[in-house]
Amino acid sequence: MNLHHTILALFVLASCSQTVNTSISMNPKTEGNEVESLEVVEAESFQRDSAVDYSTFTNEQWKEILTSMEYHILREKGTERAFTGDYVDNKKSGVYVCKGCATPLFESTTKFKSGTGWPSFYDKIDDHVQMVPDNSYGMQRSEVICAVCKGHQGHVFVDGPEPTGLRYCINSKSLYFVEKN
Numbered sequence: 001m002n003l004h005h006t007i008l009a010l011f012v013l014a015s016c017s018q019t020v021n022t023s024i025s026m027n028p029k030t031e032g033n034e035v036e037s038l039e040v041v042e043a044e045s046f047q048r049d050s051a052v053d054y055s056t057f058t059n060e061q062w063k064e065i066l067t068s069m070e071y072h073i074l075r076e077k078g079t080e081r082a083f084t085g086d087y088v089d090n091k092k093s094g095v096y097v098c099k100g101c102a103t104p105l106f107e108s109t110t111k112f113k114s115g116t117g118w119p120s121f122y123d124k125i126d127d128h129v130q131m132v133p134d135n136s137y138g139m140q141r142s143e144v145i146c147a148v149c150k151g152h153q154g155h156v157f158v159d160g161p162e163p164t165g166l167r168y169c170i171n172s173k174s175l176y177f178v179e180k181n
């Protein structure tokens, strides 16, 4: 994969300028999400510092390292429009990490074609993923969050395939895919 290293102008977090152990870059992709009114600032790089404690971040700090849509999904429990995410049809081998803090959340080996328009997994990586009750919009659902930074990822349903019977329905924008060779 040809990684494109361009520093996002907004990404001027002083604490990230020294030790960058968890440093990954991404190519910008066209954004197409349900909240069209948000100012869309495209991320041209993805860099997270494993020395940073993202669990203590304020909203202002999150806004410095996330795009507006990533912030909307991760910090405001937003949802990208179906079939618009970069990873819906991604069949490459690798691991999906949290866009907020780079914690590994899902393995590509547990990804399956659900037809829903969102990346779907039948299992999570250990205790890196947490579930919390979500009774919004008149529905009883189980919200999926990153166990480390508590960033919203999506929801989990009980209509998934074996061996778990679960379907983790996750936003592409809250993930970053790290390909394994």
Ligand SMILES: [Zn+2]
Residues within 6 Å of the ligand: 098, 099, 100, 101, 102, 103, 146, 147, 148, 149, 150, 151
């Ligand atoms: Zn996280």
